[in-house]
Amino acid sequence: MTPEELSATIRACIEDAIEAGALDLEPSDIGDIRVERPRQRDHGDWSTNAAMQLAKAAHVSPRDFATTLASRLSNAVGIDSAEIAGPGFINIRLAADAAGELARGIVEFGDDFGRGESLTGTTVNIEFVSANPTGPIHLGGTRWAAVGDSLARLLEFHGADVVREYYFNDHGAQIDRFAASLLAVVTGEDPPEGGYGGAYIQDIANEVMVEAIAARDRDPLELPRDAALEFFRSRGVALMFEQIKRSLHDFGVDFDVYFHEDSLHHSGAVTKAVDQLKASGALYLHDGAWWLKSTDYGDDKDRVVIKSDGTPAYIAADLAYFKDKRHRGADLCIYLLGADHHGYIARLKAAASAFGDDAETVEVKIGQLVNLVKEGQPVRMSKRAGNVVTMEDLVDVVGVDAARYALTRSSADSAIDIDLDLLASHSNANPVFYVQYAHARSAGVARNAAEYGIKREDGFQPSLLTHETEAALLGILGEFPRVVTQAVSFREQHRVARYLEDVATAYHAWYDRTRVTPQGEEPVSDVHRTRLWLNDAAGQVLRNGLRLLGVGAPERM
RNA sequence: GCCCCCGUAGCUCAGCUGGAUAGAGCGUCGGACUUCUAAUCCGCAGGUCGCAGGUUCGAAUCCUGCCGGGGGCACCA
The missing domain is CATH 1.10.730.10 (Isoleucyl-tRNA Synthetase; Domain 1)
Known part of the structure; x- marks a missing residue:
């Protein structure tokens, strides 16, 4: 007998009692009958607090309600005994054969045991990781890869049609700095302000050069500076992205859609989305810029979508992107973001609303950060210091299974500490x-x-x-x-x-x-x-x- | 200043959306392998659930206010 079946049995007993006039209650008053496993084994196999929850509605004391219910329950099929305890708990012991029957049921359901239908018929787009292609996936991104993929599996297990999506921010100032960093390392210049300097920059830059030579392109260093930057940008980002994809794949996480932000700008989707919102009145003009009313969703200030110089702000692409996801059939868009992005919740919900969708179409799950710890002391990861721990580093130390398990067994609401030495030396700790x-x-x-x-x-x-x-x-x-x-x-x-x-x-x-x-x-x-x-x-x-x-x-x- | 997350055993964390005597792993201490794998099992020790109020039959859990830690508050991306 499963808990669900037991719950149904209890409900049936209550309905019987109502029909016999033993309880002054309407069948519709019976809510969810919950059974739980008592912490104390000798209290029985299962217990229910139904009597305490329903006593008030039935105008009797919890114990009287429990007495009525327990006497019927103890005569029900598959139940060995039902005893009243404390203020009105009913402790239930199943007949051994009814309890054991479950073993056969599980084996027969096989891989489907535990499957549910709560999301059947809904298409869910779940976006996670979405790290910039300016470097390898670090510890934080690794956590979202593990958590996001697991959530996707759970949603699928409940019938959802899931699209795993990675948003690839290959547009904007950070990418420009990435390109400039690549070029700088080849020409021997200092990296630009706010640029990147890890060893991987050298590797990527070398690969770009090797590719160029192999393809008999012109030596990129002979190009005008702008052309050289563009050359390193496009090749560098492509190489970086391949590396990220490979790491994720080796980690057991494959996305259905790798979406390029750049494509939204090139295809005109951003302009189109913004024009639509201007026309519908969802954006308003103020001080020469176009604003989105995100304060309606808890933001502390409205957000600029089109800057006064006429260029789109980052959020403009978000708007177009959301529209695109919906257009591709998503009923629900889940975003898995790090705690440093919690300010995005309001504007993403505002984005949905701007297009006339229910804000509930957007669901943002905020996960806390991952800290690197060494010998009990927190270590600040910094690209400059060269102590950034990547997905590959973590997997090298503990392997994929242990890494994924360590990252998924904690609530995403709590920050976690990763001590590589500890995981490496006492792997039993996992x-x-x-x-x-x-x-x-x-x-x-x-x-x-x-x-x-x-x-x-x-x-x-x-x-x-x-x-x-x-x-x-x-x-x-x-x-x-x-x-x-x-x-x-x-x-x-x-x-x-x-x-x-x-x-x-x-x-x-x-x-x-x-x-x-x-x-x-x-x-x-x-x-x-x-x-x-x-x-x-x-x-x-x-x-x-x-x-x-x-x-x-x-x-x- | 405002917003989000966290505060539970020495450490790392659960706690089934309000239930019975608050749990697990690691760590300490003591036991169990001639029989399906000891990466295991059994036992001991260890707690003002950050603090103070409130809500009710009942609070680690819900509400309010403090304290402490982390993160965020751009016409950057």
Whole structure:
């Protein structure tokens, strides 16, 4: 029996009581019946606070309500006992066979166990990373890559048609400085004010030169300065972008759309979008500039879209970009941004509104920053100091799985510290191995069972799953769909990771006390077969959860 | 000054949108491998949930105000 089924059973009991006149309540008054796992195991398998929530509406005390409900509940199918505790909790113990039935259900649902439908029929555009192509992806971008991809997987698991999108800021002053930095390093000049100076600049510049020679272009250094800059800009950005794409791919993150900001300017989309908004009155003219009324969405001041010199501000491209996303079919546009961009929320929502869309079409998720820590002390990353930690550095130290897990197991709301030395020396500090090991163990158990000739299809007697660790494991496995649902609706992937750690704990404890394969001369019986169902169900849940995080589920470790 | 996030065990963090005696990992200490992988399990120790009010049967969770830490407040991109 799953928590959802139990919840439905409780509802049915309440409706019965109403019909019999035992409760003065309207069926429509019954809201969500929530069941939860009591922290204290001896309180039972599940508990509900329904009596406390509904007592007021039924004009009785919580305990009286609970008495009425518990007596009906204890006679319901699949329920062993229902007892009242405290101010009106009802502690429920499932009949062993009803609880054990879940193991078969999970195995039969397989990769689909936990899947939901809450987003079926909606197209969601989720934009993340979107780092400027002026350097490799650093630690912060790596966090959003891991989190964004995991959220995308979660949304897909609930039926959404997801577009993973990377917005490539290849237009503007920072790119100009990038180009100038490349040129400077080749000519031996000093890098420009606010330019870039890492070792990668040298590498990219060398590659540009090698390409030029290989393609028998004119020596870019013989071009007029403007042409040389443009040459280094276009080739340099292309090379940088290829490098970023490769890093992301190696990290297991591939985007459906890599969108170039430059294309919005070249295609005239920016002008077109701005003209549309001017015509519709969404922009207003003030001091020679065109403004967007972002204060309507909590901004502290309105934002300039077209500067008084007639050139578009950065936000102009954002407007055109949003329009483009919607035009491509997105019902919901999610933006994953770092905490240093929280001021964008209001203007992005204002952008949606300017086009006549509901501001809810835009959802901005702000994630806190990643700090680099060395020997317990925070280290300021700076490109000048050359101590910037990149996605590749992190992966080199811990590997993709451990890196992704470390970055997704925390709430995006809290800043995280990364200590490379710590991760490198005590890699056990990363719970990913704990979870992966549980999965590998379950795979090993399944292999051994096969050798003993234990086959699931030869028998399943759920009432044989009587050990306390089996009840505990079943209870946790049954929560997976609800954990996924919450992770989806709150856009919080870390709930899945924390849940998996609980599953691993329950699995390891179960493994330690029971056996799937017979010992000595003991013959294979239904106990072994039934435990194999449970073993495989646990492996399935671990696999499904790890998949949602983009972390591998190894068969052996 | 205004806005966003955080403050829970020595450290890093959860806490299922208000429930029962606040949890996990790491670290400390002590146990468990001739039988499915000890990357594991079992136990001990460790807490004014930043502070003060409020809301109600009930608050780490919701509201208000302080304190502390991080980030942001351009006709830059």
